[in-house]
Amino acid sequence: xxxxINEQTTAQVMTPEQFLEQYQGHRRLTRxxxxxxxxxxxxxxxxxxxxxxxxxxxELLAIAVPGLTEIVTGNTSEFDENRDYxxxxxxxxxxxxxxxxxxxxxxxxxxxxxxxxxIKLFGQYEGTVLSNLLYFVDNEIHHRGQxxxxxxxxxxEPPFFYDRS
Amino acid sequence: xxxxINEQTTAQVMTPEQFLEQYQGHRRLTRxxxxxxxxxxxxxxxxxxxxxxxxxxxELLAIAVPGLTEIVTGNTSEFDENRDYxxxxxxxxxxxxxxxxxxxxxxxxxxxxxxxxxIKLFGQYEGTVLSNLLYFVDNEIHHRGQxxxxxxxxxxEPPFFYDRS
Numbered sequence: 001x002x003x004x005i006n007e008q009t010t011a012q013v014m015t016p017e018q019f020l021e022q023y024q025g026h027r028r029l030t031r032x033x034x035x036x037x038x039x040x041x042x043x044x045x046x047x048x049x050x051x052x053x054x055x056x057x058x059e060l061l062a063i064a065v066p067g068l069t070e071i072v073t074g075n076t077s078e079f080d081e082n083r084d085y086x087x088x089x090x091x092x093x094x095x096x097x098x099x100x101x102x103x104x105x106x107x108x109x110x111x112x113x114x115x116x117x118x119i120k121l122f123g124q125y126e127g128t129v130l131s132n133l134l135y136f137v138d139n140e141i142h143h144r145g146q147x148x149x150x151x152x153x154x155x156x157e158p159p160f161f162y163d164r165s
Numbered sequence: 166x167x168x169x170i171n172e173q174t175t176a177q178v179m180t181p182e183q184f185l186e187q188y189q190g191h192r193r194l195t196r197x198x199x200x201x202x203x204x205x206x207x208x209x210x211x212x213x214x215x216x217x218x219x220x221x222x223x224e225l226l227a228i229a230v231p232g233l234t235e236i237v238t239g240n241t242s243e244f245d246e247n248r249d250y251x252x253x254x255x256x257x258x259x260x261x262x263x264x265x266x267x268x269x270x271x272x273x274x275x276x277x278x279x280x281x282x283x284i285k286l287f288g289q290y291e292g293t294v295l296s297n298l299l300y301f302v303d304n305e306i307h308h309r310g311q312x313x314x315x316x317x318x319x320x321x322e323p324p325f326f327y328d329r330s
Contacts, residue, residue, distance in 0.1 A: 013179050013184055048320070115178045148311060
């Protein structure tokens with residue numbers, strides 16, 4: 001390594017742009033999972049007393065744009081996973097796509113210096129901006145993995161996990 | 166911001182230590198999920214033709230230490246998710262704990278400059294070290310989420326998703 005000092009000060013484990021692409025890649029996969037559900041089962045099907053996948057998606061929508069808006073603006077809002085997005089898959093997908101655009105806009109307002117800042121998201125989740133954003137993605141992967149089991153139980157082939165196109 | 170230039174060059178979205186803690190936190194949660202399964206169902210129970218949770222754990226064990234060893238040493242190895250770890254939960258947990266220690270050791274040998282390096286893991290997965298390591302964690306969350314559905318279907322309360330202790 002010819003330029004060790006410079007590398008040490010500028011090297012990044014993950015840039016903000018890479019984090020956004022990681023998040024949006026997962027959101028594209030979740031969108032495919034929503035599309036894979038039959039209309040009725042998206043709203044009604046569940047296993048072991050868990051929520052239908054539509055309810056999990058409501059949680060994801062309640063976290064993404066509201067959470068990121070709060071991080072960017074500093075204005076605390078209430079966490080509400082019971083918002084009404086309609087009663088069709090098409091309406092959920094429309095909202096999903098609107099939020100994709102909104103997340104990209106909000107992310108541009110998030111400077112790299114903010115990621116290590118400690119916040120209290122939705123007035124209750126204390127941690128760094130980083131740990132909160134990691135939670136957004138992790139929580140989506142977690143619930144989407146549950147959606148995969150619903151699809152398999154419905155004899156539907158889910159999208160490949162590695163397909164983020 | 167009084168020291169903008171310095172902040173811009175030294176600010177990190179995520180440090181290597183934070184990435185390790187994120188990974189090990191998820192591994193601690195996965196360990197709790199393994200513990201939550203009844204002995205027999207860990208090896209036999211499944212939904213929708215999917216693998217039992219023990220088989221998913223074999224995949225996770227095949228990725229973590231072998232993958233990280235390859236990243237650190239540069240020696241390509243074959244991906245093998247069919248290794249034999251025994252036929253009891255206790256044996257799987259013992260291997261899990263050995264790998265926890267091993268991951269910590271290997272991580273110390275991973276300099277920050279390596280994360281953006283492009284590699285071909287297990288001779289087939291091309292991408293940055295970062296994207297490969299993100300996949301390790303994402304894939305674990307994904308399959309563990311499936312394990313949660315198995316537990317719920319077995320009428321067993323899974324650990325809290327946010328509990329990484």
